Amino acid sequence: MHVLICGGGVIGASIAYFLSCRGVKATVIEGTGLACAASGKSGGFLALDWCDGSPLARLARRSFALHAELAEEIAEDWGYRRLDTYGGFAGFRRRRSAYDLGWLSDDVTVAHALGSPETTAQVHPGQFTAALMRAAEARGAELRLGRVTGITQYEGRATGVEVDGNVVEGDAMVIAMGPWSILAACWLPLPAVFGLKPQPRFRHRRKNPGGGCVPRISGTERCGADPRAVSPHRRHNVRLRHLQRGALAG
Ligand SMILES: Cc1cc2nc3c(=O)[nH]c(=O)nc-3n(C[C@H](O)[C@H](O)[C@H](O)COP(=O)(O)OP(=O)(O)OC[C@H]3O[C@@H](n4cnc5c(N)ncnc54)[C@H](O)[C@@H]3O)c2cc1C
Numbered sequence: 001m002h003v004l005i006c007g008g009g010v011i012g013a014s015i016a017y018f019l020s021c022r023g024v025k026a027t028v029i030e031g032t033g034l035a036c037a038a039s040g041k042s043g044g045f046l047a048l049d050w051c052d053g054s055p056l057a058r059l060a061r062r063s064f065a066l067h068a069e070l071a072e073e074i075a076e077d078w079g080y081r082r083l084d085t086y087g088g089f090a091g092f093r094r095r096r097s098a099y100d101l102g103w104l105s106d107d108v109t110v111a112h113a114l115g116s117p118e119t120t121a122q123v124h125p126g127q128f129t130a131a132l133m134r135a136a137e138a139r140g141a142e143l144r145l146g147r148v149t150g151i152t153q154y155e156g157r158a159t160g161v162e163v164d165g166n167v168v169e170g171d172a173m174v175i176a177m178g179p180w181s182i183l184a185a186c187w188l189p190l191p192a193v194f195g196l197k198p199q200p201r202f203r204h205r206r207k208n209p210g211g212g213c214v215p216r217i218s219g220t221e222r223c224g225a226d227p228r229a230v231s232p233h234r235r236h237n238v239r240l241r242h243l244q245r246g247a248l249a250g
Contacts, residue, residue: 020139040126043214079124082117
């Protein structure tokens, strides 16, 4: 059995890792570079119970436990750490709060704790993806650079993928191209999957305070906002729609 995984983000790398643990040959085909997209830039934030009450609850809880197991299993430093997580607001004079954190600026008021080291954790997403891929390669998986442009088929079965004009044969294919997975709807009778496009900025601070700031262990910060909490930038959304239409039109 040889599985071809299109896309070298965290999803592609982790599928390669778990397949290789089960003795299945896996090849990840990545167009640009391992973890070059969201998987290398995200907050890398993990929460045990934030999906409770939704259909994703069991998956989120399993994923939280699995990251802790992987930190033991894969002997590399990918920045896994348990941590406290807080919610609050900034840009106003600090108000009285039950959480007086000496390391915060006077402009920030912590309103509540969102998680504790028992329920929240963080990884460095790029290092995590790279560590998974290296662990998979150590078990026989392969990372191949090249852009997937189609799926070859014979009598209704997928037989391989087209990579830069050549065909790579395989027994099963996984589409793990993140927001580019929509391209696969041109290759196979699959429903188009659209990505969410968060706007990483705060336009109306008073009306739309929703956002996040994720500190990395390296000392850098990642900030972003809930797409429902900010006004989307029309020009960007129009461009995204054009791209999606173009992809579907082939
Ligand atoms: C700002 C931001 C913050 C986030 N924070 C968090 C967080 O704190 N916690 C959390 O759990 N999630 C977070 N996420 C979400 C998380 O990063 C993504 O869900 C995850 O990285 C998606 O991984 P992926 O492998 O599906 O896709 P991607 O990382 O997008 O990988 C897809 C890969 O496919 C490749 N590709 C595309 N087209 C082709 C082609 N034709 N041929 C070959 N390769 C191709 C791309 O180059 C890319 O490397 C965040 C996302 C963003 C953007």
